[in-house]
Amino acid sequence: MESRNIRLAVIPGDGIGTEVVAEGLKVLEAVGTKIEPTHYDLGAARYHRTGETLPDAVLDELRGYDAILLGAIGDPSVPPGILERDLLLRLRFAFDHYVNLRPVKLFPGVTTPLADTPTENIDMIVVREGTEGLYAGTGGVMRRGTPHEIATQESLNTAHGVERVVRYAFEKAKARPRRKLTLVHKTNVLTFAGDLWQRTVNRVAEEYPEVATDYCHIDAASMFFVTQPERFDVVVTDNLFGDIITDLGAAIAGGIGLAASGNINPERSAPSMFEPVHGSAPDIAGQGKADPTATILSVSMLLDHLGLHDEAAKVEQAVAADIAEGRTGRSTSEIGDDITARVSG
Amino acid sequence: MESRNIRLAVIPGDGIGTEVVAEGLKVLEAVGTKIEPTHYDLGAARYHRTGETLPDAVLDELRGYDAILLGAIGDPSVPPGILERDLLLRLRFAFDHYVNLRPVKLFPGVTTPLADTPTENIDMIVVREGTEGLYAGTGGVMRRGTPHEIATQESLNTAHGVERVVRYAFEKAKARPRRKLTLVHKTNVLTFAGDLWQRTVNRVAEEYPEVATDYCHIDAASMFFVTQPERFDVVVTDNLFGDIITDLGAAIAGGIGLAASGNINPERSAPSMFEPVHGSAPDIAGQGKADPTATILSVSMLLDHLGLHDEAAKVEQAVAADIAEGRTGRSTSEIGDDITARVSG
Ligand SMILES: CC(C)[C@H](C(=O)O)[C@@H](O)C(=O)O
Ligand SMILES: CC(C)[C@H](C(=O)O)[C@@H](O)C(=O)O
Numbered sequence: 001m002e003s004r005n006i007r008l009a010v011i012p013g014d015g016i017g018t019e020v021v022a023e024g025l026k027v028l029e030a031v032g033t034k035i036e037p038t039h040y041d042l043g044a045a046r047y048h049r050t051g052e053t054l055p056d057a058v059l060d061e062l063r064g065y066d067a068i069l070l071g072a073i074g075d076p077s078v079p080p081g082i083l084e085r086d087l088l089l090r091l092r093f094a095f096d097h098y099v100n101l102r103p104v105k106l107f108p109g110v111t112t113p114l115a116d117t118p119t120e121n122i123d124m125i126v127v128r129e130g131t132e133g134l135y136a137g138t139g140g141v142m143r144r145g146t147p148h149e150i151a152t153q154e155s156l157n158t159a160h161g162v163e164r165v166v167r168y169a170f171e172k173a174k175a176r177p178r179r180k181l182t183l184v185h186k187t188n189v190l191t192f193a194g195d196l197w198q199r200t201v202n203r204v205a206e207e208y209p210e211v212a213t214d215y216c217h218i219d220a221a222s223m224f225f226v227t228q229p230e231r232f233d234v235v236v237t238d239n240l241f242g243d244i245i246t247d248l249g250a251a252i253a254g255g256i257g258l259a260a261s262g263n264i265n266p267e268r269s270a271p272s273m274f275e276p277v278h279g280s281a282p283d284i285a286g287q288g289k290a291d292p293t294a295t296i297l298s299v300s301m302l303l304d305h306l307g308l309h310d311e312a313a314k315v316e317q318a319v320a321a322d323i324a325e326g327r328t329g330r331s332t333s334e335i336g337d338d339i340t341a342r343v344s345g
Numbered sequence: 346m347e348s349r350n351i352r353l354a355v356i357p358g359d360g361i362g363t364e365v366v367a368e369g370l371k372v373l374e375a376v377g378t379k380i381e382p383t384h385y386d387l388g389a390a391r392y393h394r395t396g397e398t399l400p401d402a403v404l405d406e407l408r409g410y411d412a413i414l415l416g417a418i419g420d421p422s423v424p425p426g427i428l429e430r431d432l433l434l435r436l437r438f439a440f441d442h443y444v445n446l447r448p449v450k451l452f453p454g455v456t457t458p459l460a461d462t463p464t465e466n467i468d469m470i471v472v473r474e475g476t477e478g479l480y481a482g483t484g485g486v487m488r489r490g491t492p493h494e495i496a497t498q499e500s501l502n503t504a505h506g507v508e509r510v511v512r513y514a515f516e517k518a519k520a521r522p523r524r525k526l527t528l529v530h531k532t533n534v535l536t537f538a539g540d541l542w543q544r545t546v547n548r549v550a551e552e553y554p555e556v557a558t559d560y561c562h563i564d565a566a567s568m569f570f571v572t573q574p575e576r577f578d579v580v581v582t583d584n585l586f587g588d589i590i591t592d593l594g595a596a597i598a599g600g601i602g603l604a605a606s607g608n609i610n611p612e613r614s615a616p617s618m619f620e621p622v623h624g625s626a627p628d629i630a631g632q633g634k635a636d637p638t639a640t641i642l643s644v645s646m647l648l649d650h651l652g653l654h655d656e657a658a659k660v661e662q663a664v665a666a667d668i669a670e671g672r673t674g675r676s677t678s679e680i681g682d683d684i685t686a687r688v689s690g
Binding site: 074080081084085089111112113114115116117134135137139140141143145146147148149150151152153154155156157158159160163186187188189190191192193194195196198199218219220222223224225226227240243244245246247248250251252255256279 | 419425426429430434456457458459460461462479480482484485486488490491492493494495496497498499500501502503504505508531532533534535536537538539540541543544563564565567568569570571572585588589590591592593595596597600601624
């Protein structure tokens, strides 16, 4: 049977986004998938040209794709929050990407900034909630610019939203050799939200007797990421804590140049979106200095999500082999070419 | 002139709190201050015995002291949030401890978990806001325990609250050799609160042309604490981000056993409170395993706050000398005795 082409929406975005996405696509083509990419011009440039971030018509169109590959969004020329909220977060919310999946894994050959930490000690997966919490954007400001100004932000947490991501995390934990799930939150201060998260984990845990369940405050977790990363196998946490802890995870696993992520809609009612954890890095944009590995690993996650498990594994193995060689001083496209060669070979 | 005795309220609290506070007091006496300590029995034991966390009468009494020394609060036998909110946070709020001062400094002789990081690269001070943000405790829950439950938490930020802590941070930065202040927030997502913080920093910065002002998102900051801690000199941030980043700071500076803190009321309208950053560590309580150094360094901050700068320096130097010897395997009281000997000597 001739399988139909994969329809892929590509949003290179800002800064180094364009550069790393080009390498991701190279690898995707080389791995032998029938892929039909369509590029979307969204980000700072379009915003400056037309004032648009994500027109409704484009959002509707994107809904028809099998998956989205995104580079990076954000530029200092645009006030903070505009592109992030109206483009990146809008996509995550509109397509109900309630699982933001971020592996934290130290590849052999990569130097972690942590002393005396064997490679196998850093191997976890963070399941970050992607559609609620403080990212809801609710809140407001009163008496702006006066000595009596008040600014609020609200964290919104629903049983629906928490339970589905917790269930996903338990499924992940069940499928891994260590079968351990750690809830990271701040239940002693965020008592309302923390109580909902903790009760949900406790309840769902009853259905997963084979999974060991643990709890860790976000402050302690930040410490343990550095001092005892082997404590963690699967971590489930809310949107903001997940944001923080996955950058920290990227740091301990050798840097933001290697950290991949998937914004997943597990029910497939809309396309899932894959992107490196790093940002648009305007300071090094256009210089061929960016490491495309995080994007290429995100491509591997994308393939896996689409059921192309062999291709996904092939890409991940190519990356692992490339990293193991420990080559330095390569440009963005040289790294992409080297990985592409391994995938084709 | 015969100076009057320092009236010190001592709250050992739970778990290892009692053990480390005893050593802090030893050192305080040895350094030759005229100090009159009064112990307050507050924490899990009292809660179980009487149901009380912090009776109003006790709060009123505490108001009359020159300072408070606190060990640690919290025990697994008490539901999360009760002692934290009604005792620890209540003290911080009631006494308007709007500056939560947390040095992150690597002492020579201490091993950081970060590879290849010279001692001098980790030397910053975090000025954490202590009375607002998500710690306000506002929020709520609706339809609890049903599939339609909603739980909210609110971050409350006021011009008053943000400006005073930002001013304090600029003063600190001005007095340090590097004169650099970094705001850590998440302005691209928490747009209302972030905007207030950023505008406040920008405005106050105009009065401090000698201080270099920088900004860093909390996620990036967590990464940079591990990969480039030398980026930071004075960090100013909100209550929750400060909570997270100072535990991370403790980790990179050699561990939670060394991290001191002061909950400061700069106007002295109520006593300031000094406490180690670590918690009550019930797992090692009563075994003489806790490191009292963080408490002893908190005592040094306490002396400094009371204007006893020579005594404060003496305690800090004694700690530094003790650490530099790199002795291991000592019990809580042995460490306390060794530092006491140096202070008396
Ligand atoms: C750019 C920003 C809105 C985003 C987030 O906070 O989720 C980024 O930090 C990430 O982690 O993907
Ligand atoms: C115990 C807890 C409420 C407290 C906080 O979150 O402030 C602690 O973590 C700290 O950092 O002093």
